[in-house]
Amino acid sequence: MRILIVEDQREMAALIADRINDAGFVTDHVGDIAEALEALRTRDYPLVLLDRRLPDGDSIGAVPTIRGLRPGIRIVFVTALHSTDDKISGLDAGADDYLSKPFDADELVARIRASLRRPGGRSQPPIVVGNLSFDLEAREAQVSGRPFVLHRRELLLLESLARRAGRAVTHDSLFEDIYGFGEAAQIDALKMLVSRLRQRLKDQGAGVEIHAARGIGYLLRKARP
Amino acid sequence: MTVGRSLSSRLVLSWVATLTIVFFTLPATVYLPLAALRIGDIAEIGLESWTTRRARILVIDALRADASGTRRIELTRGLLVHMQRNPEFRFAVFEPKDGGLLPGSSTELASHFAPSTKVESFGSMFHLADDPNSDARGYDRIAETPIGRMRIIVYGAYFHWDDVLQQLYNHLKLINFIAFIPLCAAVAAVACFVVRRCLAPLRAAAAEVAVVDVNSLDRQIASMDLPTEVLPFVEAVNDAFDRVRDGVERHRRFTANAAHELRTPVAILKARVDRLNDKPLKHDIERDVRRIQTIVDQLLILARLGGANKKSDREIDLGHTVLAITADYMPIAIDNRRTIEFEPPPARVAARVDGWVVESVVANLVENAVRAEPEDGTVVVRVLPGAVIEVADHGDGVAPEDRERIFEAFWRKNDASRGAGLGLAIVRELLDELHGSIEVRTTEGGGATFVVRLPSA
Numbered sequence: 314m315r316i317l318i319v320e321d322q323r324e325m326a327a328l329i330a331d332r333i334n335d336a337g338f339v340t341d342h343v344g345d346i347a348e349a350l351e352a353l354r355t356r357d358y359p360l361v362l363l364d365r366r367l368p369d370g371d372s373i374g375a376v377p378t379i380r381g382l383r384p385g386i387r388i389v390f391v392t393a394l395h396s397t398d399d400k401i402s403g404l405d406a407g408a409d410d411y412l413s414k415p416f417d418a419d420e421l422v423a424r425i426r427a428s429l430r431r432p433g434g435r436s437q438p439p440i441v442v443g444n445l446s447f448d449l450e451a452r453e454a455q456v457s458g459r460p461f462v463l464h465r466r467e468l469l470l471l472e473s474l475a476r477r478a479g480r481a482v483t484h485d486s487l488f489e490d491i492y493g494f495g496e497a498a499q500i501d502a503l504k505m506l507v508s509r510l511r512q513r514l515k516d517q518g519a520g521v522e523i524h525a526a527r528g529i530g531y532l533l534r535k536a537r538p
Numbered sequence: 539m540t541v542g543r544s545l546s547s548r549l550v551l552s553w554v555a556t557l558t559i560v561f562f563t564l565p566a567t568v569y570l571p572l573a574a575l576r577i578g579d580i581a582e583i584g585l586e587s588w589t590t591r592r593a594r595i596l597v598i599d600a601l602r603a604d605a606s607g608t609r610r611i612e613l614t615r616g617l618l619v620h621m622q623r624n625p626e627f628r629f630a631v632f633e634p635k636d637g638g639l640l641p642g643s644s645t646e647l648a649s650h651f652a653p654s655t656k657v658e659s660f661g662s663m664f665h666l667a668d669d670p671n672s673d674a675r676g677y678d679r680i681a682e683t684p685i686g687r688m689r690i691i692v693y694g695a696y697f698h699w700d701d702v703l704q705q706l707y708n709h710l711k712l713i714n715f716i717a718f719i720p721l722c723a724a725v726a727a728v729a730c731f732v733v734r735r736c737l738a739p740l741r742a743a744a745a746e747v748a749v750v751d752v753n754s755l756d757r758q759i760a761s762m763d764l765p766t767e768v769l770p771f772v773e774a775v776n777d778a779f780d781r782v783r784d785g786v787e788r789h790r791r792f793t794a795n796a797a798h799e800l801r802t803p804v805a806i807l808k809a810r811v812d813r814l815n816d817k818p819l820k821h822d823i824e825r826d827v828r829r830i831q832t833i834v835d836q837l838l839i840l841a842r843l844g845g846a847n848k849k850s851d852r853e854i855d856l857g858h859t860v861l862a863i864t865a866d867y868m869p870i871a872i873d874n875r876r877t878i879e880f881e882p883p884p885a886r887v888a889a890r891v892d893g894w895v896v897e898s899v900v901a902n903l904v905e906n907a908v909r910a911e912p913e914d915g916t917v918v919v920r921v922l923p924g925a926v927i928e929v930a931d932h933g934d935g936v937a938p939e940d941r942e943r944i945f946e947a948f949w950r951k952n953d954a955s956r957g958a959g960l961g962l963a964i965v966r967e968l969l970d971e972l973h974g975s976i977e978v979r980t981t982e983g984g985g986a987t988f989v990v991r992l993p994s995a
Contacts, residue, residue, distance in 0.1 A: 322802060328809030393801040415805030415831050418812045419869070481865035524872050527916075528880030529865050532872065538816070 314438055315339045316425065317361040319349040320391070321368050325414075329362065329391070332418040333425065337438025345369045353382045360429060365392035365403070376407045387428040391416070419479035426476050440475045443520030443535040447475040456517040466491050467510045474523065474533035483530040507531055545737070549729040554722050561718055565705040583675070587663055589624075589695035590677035592704045596620050597629050597692060601640070603685040609633070611642025626674065626694035634658065634680055634689050647693055651678065659689070666693065739763035743772065755783035794841035800834045821873050825909070828870070829961070832905060836898050836964040840971075856887040856896065856992070857921045863900045864919045867908065876911045878904070881920040889925040889992045891972055896992070899968060899976075900927060902961045903988045907931035910986060925994035932985035936978050944978065965990075 320326035330340040454461040473490035628644035637653030676693030871878040907917040910933030920928040947963035
């Protein structure tokens with residue numbers, strides 16, 4: 314899966330690319346709007362990371378053109394402009410998400426995954442944390458290459474945590490992902506589910522840990538050495 | 539307001555001084571020209587009548603009485619000089635009791651007057667009908683003299699310029715002073731009244747200016763009711779406000795731009811650190827980068843807050859916003875082997891404030907709390923009804939004497955401590971701008987609890 318990075322700061326672009334490559338994506342980098350449009354004409358990117366201030370102008374104006382070229386493309390603004398108004402104008406212009414610099418790399422990857430997950434998104438590379446690998450397409454987990462079989466809710470919990478690996482996932486998001494809207498969910502049920510999953514991950518030697526924070530939620534990350 | 543610099547007192551002093559001069563020089567400035575030109579001279583006074591008083595005084599000075607009680611007029615030097623200057627000058631002195639003419643009197647002049655003992659004339663001006671000089675004036679009057687009451691008649695002196703001085707001197711009478719007092723009082727009262735009245739709008743303007751601070755520099759003093767004389771001053775003040783506002787605005791733009799420019803290098807630094815291998819040093823650097831980022835963000839926010847729209851028209855769900863920020867700090871807390879906990883409010887708490895301000899404030903406090911929290915401890919973040927946010931750690935706490943000072947820019951406990959640097963100062967500044975508040979208390983069981991109050995919706 315190929316992602317286009319439009320960023321005039323070469324260094325910044327390289328660092329973003331590195332991080333996204335680690336998450337299993339392939340990246341291309343261009344430095345201005347004209348080059349970006351050229352790249353989009355030649356290749357069908359599922360997602361573009363767009364800096365706002367580029368040498369040939371505010372990229373917000375290019376959004377309709379990009380949408381015209383590639384109707385299904387996900388557009389995520391990554392920019393140093395930072396205020397609610399800027400954010401709103403970016404989203405109004407037709408962006409799918411808006412991330413302000415400096416951002417957390419895990420956050421960026423989670424946002425990219427979330428954007429691609431929306432209807433119309435494409436297949437994504439598996440998420441790798443420690444020895445654990447989660448295939449979002451097949452909804453299957455593997456530990457060190459071996460299939461890791463889980464119950465439905467455990468799998469949903471793991472997916473939800475893995476999508477935002479390294480970041481906190483709030484109780485509310487977890488309830489939504491695991492139980493759906495209609496189902497009545499209890500925090501105790503979630504707690505038990507987490508502790509079961511934790512045990513299974515440990516048994517399998519997945520090399521990950523699930524941290525809990527009262528009142529906030531859970532966080533999946535690579536186990537500390 | 540000192541007397542010398544008060545407009546009212548200056549005005550009153552000037553008025554009184556001017557009036558004194560005008561009032562007591564009236565004989566020379568008004569009566570003399572009028573008499574000379576015979577304007578409004580119903581009593582046929584003329585210039586020559588001005589000489590009679592002086593003449594009478596000279597005559598009175600010349601009255602003598604010897605030991606036997608015989609009275610006479612001595613030709614004193616003053617009288618002689620006067621007679622030399624006025625060849626036509628004559629005088630006569632009667633004793634009012636018996637009508638006797640004092641020796642030295644002009645019998646010719648006396649012959650015109652009946653030595654009546656029945657009538658006491660206290661002043662009667664006359665002209666001798668046979669005198670070809672129609673301007674000549676005489677005066678017949680009973681006066682107290684050193685030798686008793688005498689009827690003194692003088693006639694025939696010419697007008698001399700030094701008679702003006704005499705007249706001016708004669709004008710300095712008690713009665714004139716008494717008449718002058720109410721005049722001065724009236725003038726002073728009017729001056730004070732007019733000054734007060736005209737300057738009332740200026741006082742109102744001063745009250746307006748008194749509340750101007752760096753955030754309300756767009757105010758202008760209304761010049762509508764002001765006296766035109768102070769308009770240049772008011773305009774100058776308004777212009778000065780404009781210039782200061784421009785300066786502040788430039789300064790703000792500079793801060794905003796500088797902070798904005800800093801974001802990209804910080805982002806690069808952050809991404810670069812992210813590439814480092816997991817080592818304790820990485821956490822340290824990450825934490826430092828985060829601090830830089832928070833400060834840069836806050837500078838940007840401060841610069842922006844100073845701008846026009848300070849009051850947010852949006853209402854936010856405080857519990858929701860604070861939870862999101864706290865959640866962002868969970869990985870950081872875990873990296874540092876601390877935990878973080880969020881206590882939601884019992885019911886939805888709304889605040890009228892921009893989300894990014896809350897983000898900035900809470901981020902700073904949580905950042906500090908995670909640093910202060912001992913290993914394996916738990917930082918607690920709470921949202922309480924009334925738009926209150928609490929961030930509690932279980933570290934060393936803040937000594938009571940430092941509770942104000944920690945909000946000063948670049949304050950630190952000691953040289954060894956990292957100190958909050960700019961962070962808390964900016965938080966306080968932000969909250970001041972928003973009419974919120976922040977204070978620090980002791981956490982139950984030890985540590986610091988920062989309590990933030992925001993304007994509730």
